[in-house]
Amino acid sequence: MTQPASPARGWFITIEGPEGAGKTTQAARLEAWLRRAGSPVVRTREPGGTRLGEQIRDLLLGGAAASTRIDPLADALLFNAARRQLVAEVIRPALDAGTTVVCARFADSTLAYQGYGSGLDLGTLRSLETVATDGLRPDVTILLDLPVEVGLARKTETIDQTRFETDFDIDFHRRVRDGFIALAAAEPGRFAVVDAARPEEAVWSAIEVAVGRVVGPPDAPSEPDRPVVRIQG
Numbered sequence: 001m002t003q004p005a006s007p008a009r010g011w012f013i014t015i016e017g018p019e020g021a022g023k024t025t026q027a028a029r030l031e032a033w034l035r036r037a038g039s040p041v042v043r044t045r046e047p048g049g050t051r052l053g054e055q056i057r058d059l060l061l062g063g064a065a066a067s068t069r070i071d072p073l074a075d076a077l078l079f080n081a082a083r084r085q086l087v088a089e090v091i092r093p094a095l096d097a098g099t100t101v102v103c104a105r106f107a108d109s110t111l112a113y114q115g116y117g118s119g120l121d122l123g124t125l126r127s128l129e130t131v132a133t134d135g136l137r138p139d140v141t142i143l144l145d146l147p148v149e150v151g152l153a154r155k156t157e158t159i160d161q162t163r164f165e166t167d168f169d170i171d172f173h174r175r176v177r178d179g180f181i182a183l184a185a186a187e188p189g190r191f192a193v194v195d196a197a198r199p200e201e202a203v204w205s206a207i208e209v210a211v212g213r214v215v216g217p218p219d220a221p222s223e224p225d226r227p228v229v230r231i232q233g
C-alpha cells in the first residue's frame with residue numbers, strides 16, 4: 001500500500017471480504033483502536049447503517065428474499081440505494097466533521113458479488129457506484145481474504161445464513177473471492193490484503209499494521225500535513 005495524502009476530512013476505511021472472514025469482529029477492534037488513539041469514529045456496515053438501509057438489508061437478506069429469485073441488476077440497484085442513503089445520512093457528514101468512518105463492506109462488494117459473482121458488467125456497476133456515492137471512495141480498504149470453503153464452513157456454524165450462503169453455489173463464491181483479489185491487485189495503493197484464515201489475533205495485528213501505516217499508530221494520530229511515505233502491503 002502507499003500512504004494516501006491525509007484527507008482534509010476524516011479517514012474513510014472499509015473492510016471487505018467473503019463470508020466468514022471476520023469483518024464485523026475486526027471492524028469493532030479497529031473502531032476501539034482508533035478511539036484509543038483519540039480519533040472520533042463512526043462504525044457502520046453495508047447494506048444497512050441507516051433506518052432505510054436496514055430495511056433494504058432485510059429485503060435483500062431476510063427471510064422474504066429467500067423465496068424470491070432476485071434479478072442481479074435489481075440486487076445491484078438495491079445495494080446502491082442503501083449505499084446512497086448511508087453516504088448521504090452517515091458517511092459524508094461524519095467525514096466532513098473530521099470523524100473517521102469504518103465501514104464493513106462498501107462499493108467493492110457490489111463489484112465482487114454482482115459483477116464478478118453474478119456476471120453484471122463492471123462498467124455499469126461503476127457508473128451506479130459513482131451516482132450512489134457522488135464519487136466518494138475509501139482511503140484504505142482492508143481485504144480479509146480466505147478460501148471460500150473455510151469462510152462458508154464458518155458461516156454454516158452460525159444461524160445468520162442468508163440467501164448468499166443457501167442459494168449461491170461454491171463457484172459463485174470462488175468468483176467473488178477472485179473478484180476481490182483482482183480489485184485489490186488493480187489498486188494496491190488503497191487495498192491491504194490480509195490472510196483471514198489465520199487466528200483472529202494474527203488477523204488483527206496485520207490490520208493494525210496496515211491501517212497504522214496510513215493513519216498513524218495509536219500514540220501518534222495523523223496530522224493534516226503528515227508526509228506521504230511509501231509502504232509495503
Ligand code: ATM
Nearest residue numbers: 019046047079105106109110113164165
Ligand atoms: P454480511 O454483511 O453479513 O456480510 O452480508 C451481506 C451480504 O450481502 C453478503 N452476502 N454474502 N455472502 C454480500 C452481499 N452484498 C452484495 O451482494 N452486494 C453488495 O453490494 C453488498 C454491500 C453486500
